[in-house]
Each structure stands twice: as C-alpha cells, then as structure tokens.
Amino acid sequence: MSSAAPAPEHGWTGWLRRRVVAALPPEKLLPDSQPAYMSxxxxxxxxxxxxxxxxxxxxxxxxxxxxxxxxxxxxxxxxxxxxxxxxxxxxxxxxxxxxxxxxxxAAWRGRRVLTWMTGAVAFLTSIGTAFSGYLVQQNFDSQWIADQAKDGMNAVGIGAFWNVLDFGQMLTWHIVLFPAVICLLSAWHVLLVRLRGIVPPIDAPAPDTHLIPPGQEERA
Amino acid sequence: MTRRNRRAATPESSAFPTRPYDLIKEVTIAMVLVAALTAGLAALFSSPDERPVTLGSWSRTASADFTATAVSELDGTSTTAQYGPPYNHTPGAGQKIGPLGLQRLAGVRIPIDTADDFVIQPLRQAPEPPAVTDALAAWSAAPANQQQAWASAYSDALGKAPNGDPAQVAPGGYGPVPVLTSRLLQLAQSGALDGELLTEGGQFYQTDYTRPLLFLGDGTYFANLAQAQHLAGDQWGMMNETGNYPGQAWLWLYTFWYQIEPFKSSGNADALVWALMALLSVALVLVPFIPGIRSIPRWTRVHRLIWRDYYRTQQPPR
Amino acid sequence: MVGSGYEFTRTLAAPIDLDGTGRYVHWGVVQISVANLVVIALMVLVFVLAVLLPFPRGRKRR
The missing domain is CATH 1.10.287 (Helix Hairpins)
Known part of the structure; x- marks a missing residue:
C-alpha cells in the first residue's frame, strides 16, 4: 500500500484530462487574441x-x-x-x-467539415424545434398547423409514431428533447470552432509562403 | 505552383498574425443587445393568440356543417374515415414515393373508427333521451350496409335541403341517423362533446387531441377560417401566421413545392415534398462534399468583400 | 366580470397591433405576408451591410 497520492496522470480521469487539455488548452478555449483577417x-x-x-x-x-x-x-x-x-x-x-x-x-475548408455539418444539423433541428413550439401554442394557429402537418408526417410514416395531434407528446419534445439536442449540437459546434480555429481566407497562403523559393510551397 | 496545389492546403489559423480580442466581453455585449432587442420587440408587437375553435363553437356557429360532417363520419365518407394509415385500413389509401409506401408500412397505430369514436360512443356516454336510446339500438342492430345506406341517404338529403338545414330535409329512409346526429349536435353545442372525445378511453387526465382535431378537420368550417387567415397549404400557409405577425419564414422552401407542379396536383404531394426536402436537407449537411455547390463561394467572390482587408494586404508576390 | 383568458389578454394592447387582418403580397405564384417580406428584406439588408460596412480596424499584435 502506498501512502503517496496517486499521480494525476493515472487512470481514466487522468487520460481524459490529458486529452482534453492537449486538444483545447485554456488559451485556445478562451482566446484573448484572434487572427487579424477576422475583420x-x-x-x-x-x-x-x-x-x-x-x-x-x-x-x-x-x-x-x-x-x-x-x-x-x-x-x-x-x-x-x-x-x-x-x-x-x-x-x-x-x-x-x-x-x-x-x-x-466556404468555412468547411481545412478539416472543418464536421463544424459545417454540426451547424447544418443544428439548423435543421432548430426548424423542428420551432415547429413543435408552434404546435403547442394551444390556439387556432396550433390547431391548424397540427391538422395540416399530420398529413406530411403520416405520408412518410412518421405520423404513426410522432403524432402532431398529441399535445402532450409535442410538448415534451418541444421543452425537453429538441432543446437538449440543440444544446448538445451547439456546444459541439462551438467547441469544434475553438478546436480548429477560424477558417483563413480562401486561397490564403501560409503567412510566410512568399519567403519560400518557388516550387517548395508544398513543404511549407 | 499550380492553383490547384495552393487550394489543396488551408493553412492553420494559428499561423496568421493576430490582434487582441476579448471573447467573453463580446459574448456579454451580444447577450445584452439580443436580450434588449427581444424585450423591445415583445413590448412593441406582443404575440398572436387567436382563440382556438372548439367543437362547441363550431357547432354553434356552423351547425349545418357540423351535422353534415357528423353524417360523413357515420357513412364513412369523411376525410378521416377514408384516411388509411395510421388511423384505419382503407384499401388503396396511403401516399407513396414512387413504389415506396411508407405510410402503409408504418401501419395503423392510432386506430380511429369514425362512426363509433366520433358519434356512437359520445352519444352513449351522455344521458340518453328515450328516442336516442331507441335510435342507438336500431343503429347497432342494423347490418353495416344498412347503416351505410341510411347515412348516405341522409347525407344526400342534407345536401339538397336549403342551407343544409336538418329541419328542412325531405322525408326519407334515413333510419335512426337524424335522431343520432341531432342529439350529437345538441351535445356539441353544450360543449359536452369536446370533453367526451378526449376522455373516451375512460381517462381523466388527457393531453392527446387527435380525435377532436380530426373531427374538426373533417368539416369545412375550420378550413374556411384558415383560408381567410392565409394559412392554407396552397397559400404558402406553412410560413404564415395569424394576423400581421411574421411566421415560420424559414419554411419557405418546404411550402414552395406545394405551389408548383408536379406536387400541386399530386395525390402523393406530402410524401414527395417530404422526400425532396429530406434530400435537400442532407445536401445542405453535405455541401462541403458536393462538387459545384462547394465551389460557389469561390465563384461568387463574396469572400473577396468579407476579407477585403486581408486581401488588400496580400499583394501578389513579384 | 369574469372573461375567458382570451378576452383578458385581448385587453392588453401592444403599441403596434399586429392582430388585424393579415396583409399579403401576391406576385404570380408567390404569396407572402407583408410581415414575412419585411423580415426577409431585413435579413438581406443586414447581410449586405455586414459585408460592406467597414469593420473598425483593431491593433495588430505579433
């Protein structure tokens, strides 16, 4: 039995902390400078x-x-x-x-495809969330939207499981499930932005490229 | 160096010159501004809250439409009665995307028998005057084709009566149908039917409005109100709101397809538009991989404006 | 007097009342509410301004 405190780098927790800090060091997560091209x-x-x-x-x-x-x-x-x-x-x-x-x-350039994709899915989820909000207004608008939307949902089989005429089901989706997904996607999206950095201008060479003799840019 | 090679690698953003920046300050300022703007817009414009239609208000305002709808629930000609999945088994019903019938595939998971659920059961749940008890007994004892014949005959007769008024229907072989529908109208006008359609399974707590909404949607009264508010499907209604409020403008593309052929006149419009929008949604997510689309930013040169400060400093090396 | 909730809220007039009959623009196949049109026009305007207006130049570091 050892009396020494366990080394902080040990175990699952230590492994996770090492990975997280390496990927997103504090100055990258909460930057106090930004590329000058962000103008x-x-x-x-x-x-x-x-x-x-x-x-x-x-x-x-x-x-x-x-x-x-x-x-x-x-x-x-x-x-x-x-x-x-x-x-x-x-x-x-x-x-x-x-x-x-x-x-x-073209902000997906330079290993930023996942940033674009999480953003696009968050956008589509936002549309679904807003729609479920319109369904739970409990007024004429929500009655009519439900009556119309059921045909769209039923036509592709979704309505059999996700019933827009069921206020209770729509309310729980609107206030729990959809917002949870949006928050998770948004957090992921923002962390990816911090992780990859802000995309440089289209066709921007690496800043010191013009000092490198022609033909050797690939290595730069 | 070829242009292609230069495009291939996007440099790391950390390699570029920087300037001081305060992330938390920016977020805080943005948060305050957005909250203030929201508070201002809410105070200035409030929000829409158009009173809902109830079976009570419908039956009191448009009793002929209510009665005609009730008869169509009995004779099985209402939209809901002939809907098919997920409400009932109707031969041939169900939209398709080409050969793919997802609506039928999902099955009947919210079973609705319009005659029984919308008319007969609510009548049985309420106190029955003797004439209604007799009419219910006669209806139940009759074979299905007899029920159908009575209801169809009454539906036709209502159609011919002035203003669809049940009191002015010519005498005929309608069996117990007029007694049943006139009692249902009474119940609806008293407000009782609204509650009955919610609590048919014997529940007390209830949040599922499938039955009253389907019944309401089978009449013309509800649709006419929506039409007057520009909410109908062929009026780009999906993106509209009651009154003069902005609506879900972001649904413009979804509702657009319903306005043009081949969707406009297709019996499968809902399924086809859904499929198309699903495809376009996937395309949006996959924009970075789609040749042509992903090159639009380069062609449009909007980026030259956005990054004009940067490009101005980048004189081509000589 | 006890009114329903809907009557109660109707007494709360916002300075700008948007509850009247909706105004719509018809242009061929396009039908759009004036409210939505204003929102979309504002979006385009704000985007164009954001692209064109000069951004205050910050101090360079490094």
Missing part, C-alpha cells in the same frame, strides 16, 4: 446566434415555470410568450445570416 461584421452573426439561443432558452424556461396554459390568461405570461416568440424570430434571423456568411466563406 468583418459577418463574424458577429455566430455570437448573435448563440446569444439569441440563450434568450430563447431563458424565455422558454420562464414560460415553463407556470406551464403551457399560463400565457393565455396572464398579462405577464403574454409578455413572456412574446419574449419567446421574438427571441425565436431573432434566433432564426441571425442563424440564417450566419449560415449564409459561412457558406460564402
């Missing part, structure tokens, strides 16, 4: 998306405090519902602008 307003759509997602989650959480029927009968509830609606409109607004910007920057 455009379009870079702010990403942080705007994350921020509005936070507002969506908080306003949705406030609605959850009093349950789904509250906002129909309370002035405060109505305002909180309005916060939730407009934060979603803002979220989708900046999310799509972020998508446009990253597309025109």
């Amino acid at each position: 455009s307003w379009v870079y702010l759509f990403g942080v705007a998306t994350v921020s509005s997602l936070a507002v969506v989650l908080v306003s949705g959480g406030l609605l959850a405090l009093k349950g789904p029927a509250w906002w129909h009968v309370s002035a405060v509830g109505k305002y909180v519902n309005s916060l939730h609606l407009w934060s979603v409109e803002l979220f989708m607004f900046v999310l799509v602008l972020h998508l446009w910007a990253k597309f025109f920057m």
Whole structure:
C-alpha cells in the first residue's frame, strides 16, 4: 500500500484530462487574441446566434415555470410568450445570416467539415424545434398547423409514431428533447470552432509562403 | 505552383498574425443587445393568440356543417374515415414515393373508427333521451350496409335541403341517423362533446387531441377560417401566421413545392415534398462534399468583400 | 366580470397591433405576408451591410 497520492496522470480521469487539455488548452478555449483577417461584421452573426439561443432558452424556461396554459390568461405570461416568440424570430434571423456568411466563406475548408455539418444539423433541428413550439401554442394557429402537418408526417410514416395531434407528446419534445439536442449540437459546434480555429481566407497562403523559393510551397 | 496545389492546403489559423480580442466581453455585449432587442420587440408587437375553435363553437356557429360532417363520419365518407394509415385500413389509401409506401408500412397505430369514436360512443356516454336510446339500438342492430345506406341517404338529403338545414330535409329512409346526429349536435353545442372525445378511453387526465382535431378537420368550417387567415397549404400557409405577425419564414422552401407542379396536383404531394426536402436537407449537411455547390463561394467572390482587408494586404508576390 | 383568458389578454394592447387582418403580397405564384417580406428584406439588408460596412480596424499584435 502506498501512502503517496496517486499521480494525476493515472487512470481514466487522468487520460481524459490529458486529452482534453492537449486538444483545447485554456488559451485556445478562451482566446484573448484572434487572427487579424477576422475583420468583418459577418463574424458577429455566430455570437448573435448563440446569444439569441440563450434568450430563447431563458424565455422558454420562464414560460415553463407556470406551464403551457399560463400565457393565455396572464398579462405577464403574454409578455413572456412574446419574449419567446421574438427571441425565436431573432434566433432564426441571425442563424440564417450566419449560415449564409459561412457558406460564402466556404468555412468547411481545412478539416472543418464536421463544424459545417454540426451547424447544418443544428439548423435543421432548430426548424423542428420551432415547429413543435408552434404546435403547442394551444390556439387556432396550433390547431391548424397540427391538422395540416399530420398529413406530411403520416405520408412518410412518421405520423404513426410522432403524432402532431398529441399535445402532450409535442410538448415534451418541444421543452425537453429538441432543446437538449440543440444544446448538445451547439456546444459541439462551438467547441469544434475553438478546436480548429477560424477558417483563413480562401486561397490564403501560409503567412510566410512568399519567403519560400518557388516550387517548395508544398513543404511549407 | 499550380492553383490547384495552393487550394489543396488551408493553412492553420494559428499561423496568421493576430490582434487582441476579448471573447467573453463580446459574448456579454451580444447577450445584452439580443436580450434588449427581444424585450423591445415583445413590448412593441406582443404575440398572436387567436382563440382556438372548439367543437362547441363550431357547432354553434356552423351547425349545418357540423351535422353534415357528423353524417360523413357515420357513412364513412369523411376525410378521416377514408384516411388509411395510421388511423384505419382503407384499401388503396396511403401516399407513396414512387413504389415506396411508407405510410402503409408504418401501419395503423392510432386506430380511429369514425362512426363509433366520433358519434356512437359520445352519444352513449351522455344521458340518453328515450328516442336516442331507441335510435342507438336500431343503429347497432342494423347490418353495416344498412347503416351505410341510411347515412348516405341522409347525407344526400342534407345536401339538397336549403342551407343544409336538418329541419328542412325531405322525408326519407334515413333510419335512426337524424335522431343520432341531432342529439350529437345538441351535445356539441353544450360543449359536452369536446370533453367526451378526449376522455373516451375512460381517462381523466388527457393531453392527446387527435380525435377532436380530426373531427374538426373533417368539416369545412375550420378550413374556411384558415383560408381567410392565409394559412392554407396552397397559400404558402406553412410560413404564415395569424394576423400581421411574421411566421415560420424559414419554411419557405418546404411550402414552395406545394405551389408548383408536379406536387400541386399530386395525390402523393406530402410524401414527395417530404422526400425532396429530406434530400435537400442532407445536401445542405453535405455541401462541403458536393462538387459545384462547394465551389460557389469561390465563384461568387463574396469572400473577396468579407476579407477585403486581408486581401488588400496580400499583394501578389513579384 | 369574469372573461375567458382570451378576452383578458385581448385587453392588453401592444403599441403596434399586429392582430388585424393579415396583409399579403401576391406576385404570380408567390404569396407572402407583408410581415414575412419585411423580415426577409431585413435579413438581406443586414447581410449586405455586414459585408460592406467597414469593420473598425483593431491593433495588430505579433
């Protein structure tokens, strides 16, 4: 039996910590500098998306405090519902602008394909989440959306399992399952951005390329 | 060096010159701005909350439509009665993507017998005046083809009556059907039917609105209200909202396909549009791998504007 | 007076009332609400501005 404390590098925990710190050292995870080529307003759509997602989650959480029927009968509830609606409109607004910007920057270059893919799947999941939110409004709009959407879902067999006419099922998906998936995908997406760094401009040579004699760029 | 080689490798971002940056400050400022903007928009515009339709309000406002719908549930001609999976087995029903019939494949998992679930059972659950007890007994004792004949005859007669008014229907061989539907109308107008359709299995707690919503959707009243609000499928309704509020504008492409051929007139429109959108969604995820699409950024040269500060400093080496 | 929730909330007028009859633009096969059109136009405008407006130059380091 040893009286010495176990070496920190031992065990599964030590292995995981080594891997995590090696992949994302603190200065990479929370940087205080950025590449000088990041000189455009379009870079702010990403942080705007994350921020509005936070507002969506908080306003949705406030609605959850009093349950789904509250906002129909309370002035405060109505305002909180309005916060939730407009934060979603803002979220989708900046999310799509972020998508446009990253597309025109071909931001998947340089081992960033997974960043693009997680972002695209998060976008599609957001559409599903918003849709399930419209289904649980408990008003005329949600009645009609459910009536119409059932045909789409049934036509491909999904409706047999995922019943848009079942308020309870849609509510649990909207407030638990979908948000959980969006949060996980968003976290993964943002960590990938930190891990791979911000994509350099299209056709940008490595910064010192012009000092290298012609024909030897490959090694640079 | 060929252009191709230069494209092949994207340098690491860490190799480039940097400038000071404060991530947490940026996130905090963004968070405050977005929260303030949201609070402002919510205060300025509020949010839509169009009152839902109930079986009660429907039957009181449009009693003829309610009665005609109830008869169509009895004679099996309503949309729900002939829907096929997942609600019932209707020969030939179910949309297909080419030869692929996913709707049928999923099976009947939410079984609905419109005559029994929407009309007969609710009548049995409520207090029965003697005439209704007799009518229910007559209905149950009759063979299916007799039930069908009564209901069809009554449906035709209602269609010919002024304003579809049951009181003005010409006499005929309708069996117990007029008694049943007029009692159902009474129950609906009293608000009782809304509750009954939810608690048919004997539940107290309930969150599944499949039955009342399907019944409501079988009439024309509900669809007309939606039409007036520009919410119908052929009005790009999927992206619209009641009143003057912005809706799910991000569904523009999904709803677009319904406006054009071959989808517009196809009996399989829902399945085909779903399949197409699934394909396009996969394509979006896989953009980096799709030749042509992935080169659009280079061709459009929007990136030259976004990174113009960088490109200005990168004079071609001489 | 006890009203239903829907009547209650209707008394809360927002400064800008969007509850009236929806206004729509018809253009061939396209039908779009003025509200959605405004949102989409704003998206395009904000994107174009974000691309074109000069970004404040930061100090270079390194």
